[in-house]
Amino acid sequence: MFIRLGPSSSFLGVHGLGFWLKATCRVELALLYKTKSDCKKEEVRERMEAGMSELWMKKHRLLYQAATRHPFILSIRDATINIASFKTWLAQDYLFVRAFVPFVASVIIKAWKESDESGDMEVILGGMASLEDEISWFKREAANWGISLSEVLPQQANKNYCRLLESLMNPDVEYTVVMTAFWAIEAVYQESFAHCIEEGSKTPPELKETCARWGNQAFGNYCQSLQKIADRRLQKASDEELKKAEVMLMSVLEHEVEFWNMSRGNV
Numbered sequence: 001m002f003i004r005l006g007p008s009s010s011f012l013g014v015h016g017l018g019f020w021l022k023a024t025c026r027v028e029l030a031l032l033y034k035t036k037s038d039c040k041k042e043e044v045r046e047r048m049e050a051g052m053s054e055l056w057m058k059k060h061r062l063l064y065q066a067a068t069r070h071p072f073i074l075s076i077r078d079a080t081i082n083i084a085s086f087k088t089w090l091a092q093d094y095l096f097v098r099a100f101v102p103f104v105a106s107v108i109i110k111a112w113k114e115s116d117e118s119g120d121m122e123v124i125l126g127g128m129a130s131l132e133d134e135i136s137w138f139k140r141e142a143a144n145w146g147i148s149l150s151e152v153l154p155q156q157a158n159k160n161y162c163r164l165l166e167s168l169m170n171p172d173v174e175y176t177v178v179m180t181a182f183w184a185i186e187a188v189y190q191e192s193f194a195h196c197i198e199e200g201s202k203t204p205p206e207l208k209e210t211c212a213r214w215g216n217q218a219f220g221n222y223c224q225s226l227q228k229i230a231d232r233r234l235q236k237a238s239d240e241e242l243k244k245a246e247v248m249l250m251s252v253l254e255h256e257v258e259f260w261n262m263s264r265g266n267v
């Protein structure tokens with residue numbers, strides 16, 4: 001007998017499975033005559049349909065929300081932002097993006113060596129190419145706000161995040177794990193800034209261009225392409241690789257929260 005579970009079942013990824021099978025199936029078996037193999041089938045079906053990234057975003061939704069609906073972002077959206085916070089973020093992000101370039105280069109190398117699909121290279125290369133424009137944009141924007149980028153020193157949270165990027169450049173880190181991280185890094189910015197230009201937002205006009213840079217549809221499509229690559233790899237990944245990728249996703253989200261926190265100025 002196959003009984004469909006409610007939506008709460010999809011909040012669990014493959015690694016919550018053991019616990020979930022014990023807790024959920026014991027109760028549900030008694031109540032719904034659901035077998036352990038039905039639970040497994042359900043989990044596998046969700047993994048095939050929704051993709052692992054979707055399941056993990058639900059499983060870790062509080063952390064995902066903390067990264068994509070941070071008070072810094074909400075303050076842009078409701079126009080209560082303190083411009084000093086914005087300038088801090090801008091200067092720190094310029095340094096981060098410079099460190100992001102060699103990270104993306106390392107992903108291209110991994111795609112070339114490890115990918116089972118030649119199209120991955122073009123997607124990543126497209127992202128790499130747009131970073132040149134992004135760096136020029138940061139320089140122009142900093143000049144507009146009176147920030148001297150050559151005098152900016154990285155704060156601790158930025159150093160920690162750049163250290164994570166550097167660790168991911170190690171050839172021993174699997175392509176699946178780095179693609180999960182890459183997608184998450186870009187997706188957090190896309191979801192965050194898209195929220196600032198949605199209907200009903202009160203983002204100040206002078207910040208709209210910044211928000212549109214990551215919140216626009218083309219960047220959203222690019223993030224979806226990265227997500228597809230990550231999901232394709234995760235579908236074929238071993239349990240060990242899946243665990244590493246899930247831990248990496250959580251680490252990226254935590255670093256993003258810490259990065260936004262820097263804008264408060266006392267980190």
Ligand SMILES: Cc1ncc(CN)c(N)n1
Pocket residue numbers: 093096097100185186189256259
């Ligand atoms: C901290 C951070 N995270 C993500 C992005 C988007 N590339 C960024 N510019 N900065």
